[in-house]
Amino acid sequence: MTAARGIGLDIGSRTVKCLVWGHGRILSARKEINTHDPLAVCADMLAEAGHGLTIATGYGRRLLSGYHGCETVSEIKAFARGTKALQPSCRTVLDIGGQDTKGIALGERGAIEKFQMNDKCAAGTGRFLEIMATALGLSLDDFIREAGSAEQAEAINSMCTVFAESEVISMISRGLPRSAIALGIHQAVARRAVSLLEQVGIREPIVFAGGVALNPCLAREIEKQLGKPLVIPGDPQMVGALGCALLAAEKS
Amino acid sequence: MEFNQSHVAPLIDDEFQGQASKRVLSYIQGKRRQGMPVAGLYCVYAPMELIRAAGVVPAGLCSFANKTIPPAEAVLPANLCPLIKSSYGFIVTDSCPFFALADVVIAETTCDGKKKMFELITGYKPLFVMDLPQLPDQEEACRNWTAMIRNLGGFLEKTFERRISEARLEEEIQATNVKNNLMNRLFGYAAATPPVLSWNEAYELGLLAQAASTEDLQPVLEHALETLEQRKVSGVHYGKPRAPRVLVTGCPLGGDSLKAYRIIEEAGGVIVALDACTGMKPFKHFIEEGSGDPLAALAAYYLKIPCSCMTPNQKRLDDLDALIERFRPDAVVDVVLHACHAYNVESYKIMNHLKERHRLPLLKIETDYSNGDVEQIRTRVEALFDSLDR
Numbered sequence: 001m002t003a004a005r006g007i008g009l010d011i012g013s014r015t016v017k018c019l020v021w022g023h024g025r026i027l028s029a030r031k032e033i034n035t036h037d038p039l040a041v042c043a044d045m046l047a048e049a050g051h052g053l054t055i056a057t058g059y060g061r062r063l064l065s066g067y068h069g070c071e072t073v074s075e076i077k078a079f080a081r082g083t084k085a086l087q088p089s090c091r092t093v094l095d096i097g098g099q100d101t102k103g104i105a106l107g108e109r110g111a112i113e114k115f116q117m118n119d120k121c122a123a124g125t126g127r128f129l130e131i132m133a134t135a136l137g138l139s140l141d142d143f144i145r146e147a148g149s150a151e152q153a154e155a156i157n158s159m160c161t162v163f164a165e166s167e168v169i170s171m172i173s174r175g176l177p178r179s180a181i182a183l184g185i186h187q188a189v190a191r192r193a194v195s196l197l198e199q200v201g202i203r204e205p206i207v208f209a210g211g212v213a214l215n216p217c218l219a220r221e222i223e224k225q226l227g228k229p230l231v232i233p234g235d236p237q238m239v240g241a242l243g244c245a246l247l248a249a250e251k252s
Numbered sequence: 253m254e255f256n257q258s259h260v261a262p263l264i265d266d267e268f269q270g271q272a273s274k275r276v277l278s279y280i281q282g283k284r285r286q287g288m289p290v291a292g293l294y295c296v297y298a299p300m301e302l303i304r305a306a307g308v309v310p311a312g313l314c315s316f317a318n319k320t321i322p323p324a325e326a327v328l329p330a331n332l333c334p335l336i337k338s339s340y341g342f343i344v345t346d347s348c349p350f351f352a353l354a355d356v357v358i359a360e361t362t363c364d365g366k367k368k369m370f371e372l373i374t375g376y377k378p379l380f381v382m383d384l385p386q387l388p389d390q391e392e393a394c395r396n397w398t399a400m401i402r403n404l405g406g407f408l409e410k411t412f413e414r415r416i417s418e419a420r421l422e423e424e425i426q427a428t429n430v431k432n433n434l435m436n437r438l439f440g441y442a443a444a445t446p447p448v449l450s451w452n453e454a455y456e457l458g459l460l461a462q463a464a465s466t467e468d469l470q471p472v473l474e475h476a477l478e479t480l481e482q483r484k485v486s487g488v489h490y491g492k493p494r495a496p497r498v499l500v501t502g503c504p505l506g507g508d509s510l511k512a513y514r515i516i517e518e519a520g521g522v523i524v525a526l527d528a529c530t531g532m533k534p535f536k537h538f539i540e541e542g543s544g545d546p547l548a549a550l551a552a553y554y555l556k557i558p559c560s561c562m563t564p565n566q567k568r569l570d571d572l573d574a575l576i577e578r579f580r581p582d583a584v585v586d587v588v589l590h591a592c593h594a595y596n597v598e599s600y601k602i603m604n605h606l607k608e609r610h611r612l613p614l615l616k617i618e619t620d621y622s623n624g625d626v627e628q629i630r631t632r633v634e635a636l637f638d639s640l641d642r
Contacts, residue, residue, distance in 0.1 A: 059627060076635030100628070112639035117632060119618060119625075 005052040006248025009045065009070075010078065010240035011038050011060030014098030014126060015211065017238055018045040020052070021245035029238050039063050053252050055244040059099070073247060075240055076104055076115045082243030083207045084110035086233045091203035094193055094222070094230070095239070096212035098126045101193060105200040116199045123159040124192035126212045131161055132185045135168045136178050147182035148217040154184040159192060183217070190221035197226070207231045209239040255450075257488050263453050263476040264460070272456040276312070276463045277349055283309040284353055289412050292354030292377070294339065295362055296462070296534045296557060297384055299401050299550050301424035303358070304465060306408040306416045312462055313357070314348035315339040316507025318621035327372065333591045334620040335504065336365045343373050351377070356411055358404065360384045362561045363594060380407045388555040388562050397551040405547075421546040425539045427466035434473040435461055435535035441480045442524045443579045445497075446489040448480055451513050451523035458531055459506075491522035496637050499581035501527035501572065501602065503589045508621040512587045515626060519633040525579040527572065528587075533557065536571060560594035568598070569605050576610055582640055585633070586616045613639065 005022035016034050020027040028049070032041050038060040046054060046068070055071050056064040057078035064070045075095070079102065083090045093104040099122040105114040122128055133143035154176050158164040164185070171181050197206070206228060208219055213236035223230055233239055268275035284290055291303050292313045303310050314320075320341025321334060327344070328337050342348035351357075356378045361367045370381055382400045385393035405416050438457060441449040457476065461469055483489075498521040505512060505528055513523055526532050539553040558568035572584075584606055588595045596618065603614040615636045617629055 059631075062627075062630075074631055074634035074638050076631075077638035112635070114613070115632075115635055115639065117628070119628075 004249040004252040006245045006250070006252055007046070007049045007052045007054040008078070008241040008244030008246070008248060009042060009054055009056040009058075009061075009064065010075075010238075010244060011042060011056060011058035011064065012098050012211075012240075013059050015237065016041045016045065016058075016060070017241040018042075018049055019238055019241035019245045020049050021242070021249045022052070026242070026245075029235070029241070031237060034060070039067075042067075053248040055248040055251075057240050057244050071248075071251075073244060076102060076112060078240040078243035078247070079209060080104055080106055080110060080112050080243065081246050082239035082241070083209065083233075085242060085246055086239065087205060087207050087231055090205050090207045090231070092197060092200065092206040094197055094206060094208050094213075095210040096125060096189075096193060096208075096218075097210040098122075101125055101196055103193075103196040103200040105203065114200045116196050118192075118196065121160065123161060123164075124189045126210075128159075128161050128164070129185070129189065129212065129215070129218075131165060132168060132182075135165045136172070136182060138178070138182070143182055144186075144215050144217050146179040147186045148220075150177070150179035150183035152177075152180045152183070153187050154180045156181075156184045156188040159188060164188075186215075186217050186221050187225075190218060190225050193222055194225045202226065202228065204228055205231050207233065207239075209233060209236045211237045213237075255488055255490050257486075260483065260488055261479055263449075263457065263479050264472060265475065272459050275456075276459055279460070279464055279468070280309055280311050280350065280353055289355040290350075290353045291408075292351050292357040294357075294366065295360050296529045297360045297362065297382070297554050297559070298358045299404065299554060300462075301421060301428055301539070301550055302401055302405055302416065302547075303408065304427075305420040305424045306405070306412060306414060308355075308408060308412065310463060311350040311354055312459075313339060313350050313354070314342040314507075316505075316509060316621065317342070318508045318623075320345055320347060321621065328369070331591055332365050333363075333589050334509075335589055335592075336369050338621060340369050340372065343376055356380060356408075358382065362559060363592075365591070378411060380404055384561070385555070386562055388567070389564075393555055394548065394551050397555055398545075398548045401547050401550055401554075418546055421550075422542070425546055425549060426541055429538050429541065431461060431466040431469060431473075432535045432538060434470065434477070435532075438473060438476055438480065439525075439532050439535075440578075441484070444484065444489070445580070446491055446493045446495070447497075447522060447524050448483050448489055450490045451500075451517070451526060454526055455506075455510075455513075455531060458526070458535070462534065491517075492520070495520055495522040496582040496640055497522055497524045497580060499523075499525040499527060499572075499575060499579055499584045500531075500587060501584060502587040502599075503592050503595050504529040505587060506530045508623075509587070509589070509619065511623065511626060512585070512617060512619065512629070515629050516585060516633055519630060520637055521583070521633070524581060525575050527575055529557075529559070532575075533571075560592075560598045565598060568602070572602070572605070573609065576612070581612065583636055584612055584614045585636070586614055588616060588618045590618060590620045 010017040019029045061072040095102045101118040208230040324337040324341030540549040543549040606612040
């Protein structure tokens with residue numbers, strides 16, 4: 001692995017992640033909630049990160065394009081590179097972030113063979129889960145806990161955030177247990193993720209990255225439906241930033 | 253994306269730089285002033301040679317603007333293809349200048365959405381709907397389409413009180429072959445590495461060539477060919493020399509959906525082939541001359557157009573093979589308009605064919621005429637280029 005220094009910035013819809021690579025290891029990693037002014041959040045993080053080539057990815061990457069010599073790459077490339085570093089044998093990446101879901105098939109040497117992304121709406125992403133938690137009157141953590149403790153699931157059919165919310169509200173008004181609804185929502189999101197993976201082809205090992213990989217109930221549901229284990233990195237949210245930092249270090 | 257030299261001479265040397273639709277409108281207005289009637293068209297299946305032989309000017313009708321979709325949605329369902337919604341919206345808001353000029357409208361039953369939309373516009377202008385066969389390889393298809401073309405001839409003769417002679421039809425057939433030959437020579441400059449012709453120039457030439465007669469067009473196209481040859485000699489090329497070459501296939505694009513081409517370019521690609529009805533597709537084939545049955549020759553020619561409404565649409569794969577051999581793309585982007593089920597479903601076949609036969613990756617983009625998905629499309633296109641092993 002390269003010893004040169006590089007800075008990776010992943011400007012997502014919900015959080016901004018910054019990672020500094022140097023001397024062949026991670027020197028620092030930081031996460032911030034994104035605001036209406038992502039550039040200000042990035043500027044603060046970059047000031048702390050110090051010198052070195054910066055590569056940005058995520059929805060906000062174009063804001064940074066040309067900013068103090070900053071370069072940009074697609075999230076697909078960033079996640080492919082980050083995953084290769086964390087799990088060199090990985091052949092399939094599932095990334096569920098704040099507003100999109102990606103499936104990436106990797107070749108034996110980590111090259112991108114094929115990828116799929118959800119369409120422009122945020123159905124089945126982190127934001128979807130947050131809105132469903134709110135519809136159930138739960139915090140995100142409690143929502144995940146409730147789903148994890150459920151004995152039965154109530155099937156959710158809509159994946160459109162607005163329609164699913166109506167469906168959840170009508171279930172609540174029928175007196176169905178919140179835990180069962182919460183589990184049903186997790187199962188629906190898992191189904192969508194599995195179908196996306198099927199489109200790129202599922203080969204093990206499968207790495208699950210992105211903020212939603214921090215949700216143990218969802219990871220378990222995806223594993224159940226796949227019938228295969230998922231590898232979840234220590235900090236799944238930082239994979240894109242790590243990929244960018246490595247790409248930057250390799251360029252330096 | 254631009255040329256590698258500044259002050260590159262435009263291919264069409266007129267006052268309509270950057271205003272391709274106005275150029276076409278001005279052409280049709282000129283013909284109208286000379287007393288020629290105008291036929292509004294929605295699709296390249298309309299037999300142009302017959303229309304011209306009747307002394308009528310063909311005019312492609314507006315169908316590519318997002319702004320006419322909200323008024324259309326007062327009547328049409330929201331989950332209908334944007335091209336149909338936009339077309340209808342232009343008519344109900346009376347904002348298509350080509351429709352305003354048209355004496356009649358000629359339409360084809362390409363897809364269900366269009367077919368039912370045509371029923372809603374019957375009251376505006378005399379409308380002639382042609383029943384398009386969708387199994388083009390069957391023997392009956394050509395016979396039925398010949399009959400439809402004959403019926404259209406009868407409609408034009410009756411409406412405009414004139415006769416369409418076989419001799420005039422034969423002349424128009426020959427004229428189309430001359431035009432298509434010139435267009436194909438022009439497109440050849442996009443096949444160069446790096447290309448000498450930009451996608452926008454190819455698009456604009458196609459737009460003009462659909463409306464203008466060969467007689468009017470020939471000097472323009474010959475001048476464009478000379479200009480391209482000069483570019484080639486003086487080392488002018490379009491885009492970065494090592495930019496990934498992209499073939500774009502799928503639904504017809506124009507106006508607001510040209511965003512797809514722009515995003516591909518902004519992501520660093522260079523578009524070398526436009527496999528769309530608003531691109532190179534209508535000029536690919538030739539019509540049999542001197543067949544003794546010009547209507548049947550026309551029918552056979554038009555049934556070669558590989559629209560996804562046809563089944564099984566093997567011609568699309570065959571035409572793609574020829575385009576790939578000629579333009580040597582590094583990747584293919586399939587642009588599918590929302591709710592265009594035929595192109596959407598066919599995309600899977602295209603993807604497998606490209607992978608197995610050509611080892612080429614395909615990116616399918618599903619989009620409409622809004623700008624809401626530009627960044628999402630950009631991410632996919634950038635990722636496509638990232639994934640190219642070059």
